[in-house]
Amino acid sequence: MGASGPALTWDITDGFAVAVLDVKGQPVNVISRAVKDEFLACFEALANDASVRAVAFFSGKPDTFIAGADIEEFVKLGSAAEAERLSADGQEMLDRIARFPKPVAVGIHGACLGGGFEFALACHYRVATDHPKTQIGLPEIQLGILPGAGGCQRLPRLVGARAALDMILAGKTERAAKAFRLGMVDELVPPAILRDVTLAAAQRMTGGWRPKRKRPGGFTAWLLDGNPLGRRLVFRMARKQVLATTRGHYPAPLAALEVVEHGLRHGMAEGLKREARLFGQLAVTDVSRKLVQIFFATTQLKKDAGATGAPPPVPVKRLAIVGSGFMGSGIAGTAVAQAGVDVRLKDADLTRVAQGLHAARGILDDRLKRRRITRYEHARLVALLSGGDTFAGFGRAELVIEAVFEDLAVKQQVLREAEEAMSGAGVFASNTSTIPITSIAEAARGPERVIGMHFFSPVAKMPLLEVIPGARTAPGVVSTAVAFGRRMGKTVIVVKDSPGFWVNRILAPYAGEVGHLLAEGASVEEVDDLAVRFGFPVGPVTLLDEVGLDVADKVAHVMVAAYGERLQSTGGVAALVKAGRLGRKSGRGFYLYKAGKKRGVDGSVYALLGVHPNGGPRPAEILQRLVLGMLNEAARAVGEGVVRAPRDGDIGAIFGFGFPPFRGGPLRHADDLGAARLAADLERLAERHGPRFAPCDVLQDLARRNAKFYP
Numbered sequence: 001m002g003a004s005g006p007a008l009t010w011d012i013t014d015g016f017a018v019a020v021l022d023v024k025g026q027p028v029n030v031i032s033r034a035v036k037d038e039f040l041a042c043f044e045a046l047a048n049d050a051s052v053r054a055v056a057f058f059s060g061k062p063d064t065f066i067a068g069a070d071i072e073e074f075v076k077l078g079s080a081a082e083a084e085r086l087s088a089d090g091q092e093m094l095d096r097i098a099r100f101p102k103p104v105a106v107g108i109h110g111a112c113l114g115g116g117f118e119f120a121l122a123c124h125y126r127v128a129t130d131h132p133k134t135q136i137g138l139p140e141i142q143l144g145i146l147p148g149a150g151g152c153q154r155l156p157r158l159v160g161a162r163a164a165l166d167m168i169l170a171g172k173t174e175r176a177a178k179a180f181r182l183g184m185v186d187e188l189v190p191p192a193i194l195r196d197v198t199l200a201a202a203q204r205m206t207g208g209w210r211p212k213r214k215r216p217g218g219f220t221a222w223l224l225d226g227n228p229l230g231r232r233l234v235f236r237m238a239r240k241q242v243l244a245t246t247r248g249h250y251p252a253p254l255a256a257l258e259v260v261e262h263g264l265r266h267g268m269a270e271g272l273k274r275e276a277r278l279f280g281q282l283a284v285t286d287v288s289r290k291l292v293q294i295f296f297a298t299t300q301l302k303k304d305a306g307a308t309g310a311p312p313p314v315p316v317k318r319l320a321i322v323g324s325g326f327m328g329s330g331i332a333g334t335a336v337a338q339a340g341v342d343v344r345l346k347d348a349d350l351t352r353v354a355q356g357l358h359a360a361r362g363i364l365d366d367r368l369k370r371r372r373i374t375r376y377e378h379a380r381l382v383a384l385l386s387g388g389d390t391f392a393g394f395g396r397a398e399l400v401i402e403a404v405f406e407d408l409a410v411k412q413q414v415l416r417e418a419e420e421a422m423s424g425a426g427v428f429a430s431n432t433s434t435i436p437i438t439s440i441a442e443a444a445r446g447p448e449r450v451i452g453m454h455f456f457s458p459v460a461k462m463p464l465l466e467v468i469p470g471a472r473t474a475p476g477v478v479s480t481a482v483a484f485g486r487r488m489g490k491t492v493i494v495v496k497d498s499p500g501f502w503v504n505r506i507l508a509p510y511a512g513e514v515g516h517l518l519a520e521g522a523s524v525e526e527v528d529d530l531a532v533r534f535g536f537p538v539g540p541v542t543l544l545d546e547v548g549l550d551v552a553d554k555v556a557h558v559m560v561a562a563y564g565e566r567l568q569s570t571g572g573v574a575a576l577v578k579a580g581r582l583g584r585k586s587g588r589g590f591y592l593y594k595a596g597k598k599r600g601v602d603g604s605v606y607a608l609l610g611v612h613p614n615g616g617p618r619p620a621e622i623l624q625r626l627v628l629g630m631l632n633e634a635a636r637a638v639g640e641g642v643v644r645a646p647r648d649g650d651i652g653a654i655f656g657f658g659f660p661p662f663r664g665g666p667l668r669h670a671d672d673l674g675a676a677r678l679a680a681d682l683e684r685l686a687e688r689h690g691p692r693f694a695p696c697d698v699l700q701d702l703a704r705r706n707a708k709f710y711p
């Protein structure tokens with residue numbers, strides 16, 4: 001980010017300096033080298049000005065305090081030594097503020113993240129607004145680095161090792177109320193009095209007053225945070241947990257743990273040195289580069305209207321949903337919770353409607369329980385949910401989403417009925433995972449207002465939404481669906497109307513390979529374990545169980561009908577469905593489930609499939625077949641224009657089913673492997689296992705030209 005004009009200005013009245021940071025021409029405040037120099041100059045001037053007795057610091061941006069160090073700047077760093085210097089410079093600047101001879105109080109409104117929070121930690125008193133926009137934390141780990149401007153030292157000293165590790169190792173941000181409870185800020189106030197309260201604190205401090213900070217948690221906190229023995233236990237447990245969650249793929253959390261521990265053991269100065277050194281090392285890792293690319297890709301997507309030249313989206317105030325099952329109620333609850341819209345849920349009978357409303361309300365109850373919303377907000381949001389067995393209210397809805405049975409005729413019938421009740425301007429979206437939107441829209445009076453919105457299950461938790469324009473969908477309908485999806489908190493990609501869209505399309509060969517591998521003697525556990533070790537959150541067999549084997553079987557049929565032999569599996573899933581094993585939801589699929597917990601695989605699965613686990617292919621080959629098949633299909637789909645850019649494909653795979661973020665997504669991973677190597681490996685697999693592995697034209701072309709998906 002390049003700034004124009006001074007970012008940091010200050011006024012002095014009655015002995016108090018009020019400093020305001022507003023990086024001109026930029027949507028958020030970030031601390032670049034230039035801004036850091038302004039900080040140094042500002043604080044030096046204030047130190048030398050004898051008329052100044054205290055400083056109150058604010059952001060000039062309406063919705064952000066400071067979003068951290070300038071990420072664009074540190075991705076350009078060429079070496080670990082350069083990155084270490086950047087960190088050490090940041091530490092030195094904040095050290096000057098911490099040791100500033102006059103009290104510094106900071107008023108925080110909006111996002112206060114990374115280096116922004118590290119700055120606040122160096123100040124002597126922190127006031128935060130209780131506004132939902134005020135989010136405070138150290139998200140550096142999510143970028144593959146660690147808090148490098150003293151955050152790994154000051155936060156544990158302020159809130160204790162346990163709370164600090166909890167924040168730092170997960171790269172968490174907290175709402176202001178939680179940050180206050182944890183002791184990260186000293187006072188919580190409504191935005192209207194932020195300035196006055198911060199100034200009053202600065203004034204109090206000039207008289208020698210200092211806040212008395214008492215760590216919450218009583219005896220337990222003392223036992224675990226307050227003495228070296230307890231802390232050793234805390235670090236041991238944290239290390240164990242980090243290893244279990246990262247499986248060694250992400251170096252940053254372990255490095256942060258080491259830095260925090262080192263600082264608490266050997267003192268602040270030593271801790272800072274280690275912090276800068278490891279920050280430097282992490283900043284130039286491939287993992288960090290990949291995670292930063294994901295940050296910028298998702299940021300770009302937030303601004304993407306979804307269609308070139310699309311008119312602005314229609315603001316959705318009322319949403320109507322047909323189908324109050326698991327998906328419909330999930331969409332209803334999430335829409336209310338995230339977007340605060342009025343939701344009308346319709347189903348064939350009132351009992352089902354009541355169940356759907358109950359499930360939708362459950363999403364709100366969960367937010368209340370986790371203190372994401374207040375009781376008052378909860379009551380207000382619950383009142384936005386209503387339902388019935390007719391289309392009453394559909395005329396006022398700007399958007400109708402159907403989430404009924406996955407059958408073309410049923411969906412078309414719902415579309416016809418809904419259209420009767422809708423206003424001429426309303427948008428009709430189908431939540432389908434397999435049926436072409438253009439086919440559904442054939443039943444419409446206004447096909448230009450029909451679109452696909454493919455949510456993933458469970459809707460409240462899964463972060464991705466695929467928006468699918470049909471052949472005749474109007475651009476304004478695309479931008480409306482995209483904007484509403486975003487208001488629901490989803491990362492949205494717009495994909496071409498073709499079978500399986502993007503996510504299910506590239507999952508098809510991956511899931512389909514399971515049958516072939518089991519038939520050749522691989523065990524369920526080994527297949528899953530290898531995929532997890534590669535970095536997937538769960539293996540393909542567990543994924544099938546989670547999705548539901550009946551659903552997976554149906555999708556597989558659609559995919560084979562559309563793309564033919566290469567996606568044909570062995571029919572094992574169908575055999576399990578026939579035996580009543582539908583996956584987690586029925587308590588048994590490939591695995592057994594008891595009280596919601598996954599147990600082992602019982603031998604009868606192999607008997608049903610007619611296979612015997614006897615070692616099967618080599619582990620390296622199993623993994624290659626799972627992953628390369630997916631990459632090949634992804635490349636093919638890119639060639640067909642299923643996604644608009646490799647960026648969307650990678651984000652879709654990462655947010656849709658957890659393709660390992662540290663690998664950057666399937667297309668970045670393909671680039672890393674190189675098209676020539678990938679094509680050659682696929683040829684070898686094709687020779688041994690059949691034409692389903694034959695490298696697609698896109699890969700062959702890239703290999704010939706020595707080119708990549710990303711320039």
Ligand code: 3H9
Nearest residue numbers: 030067068069070071072087090111114115147148149299
């Ligand atoms: C750090 O602090 C390291 C230190 O510990 C140590 C240093 C020595 N840098 O997301 P939006 C841009 S690491 C550069 O659409 P929102 C963003 O790219 C940092 N650019 O807005 C976009 O640019 P453009 C730790 C940044 O309201 C524009 O701002 N901090 C940065 O939906 C608007 O962004 C983080 O990881 C940045 N730090 O969300 C926080 N932040 O318009 C990262 C934003 O040109 N940021 N931009 O496309 C966020 O999480 C969100 O941007 C935020 C606002 C919540 C702040």
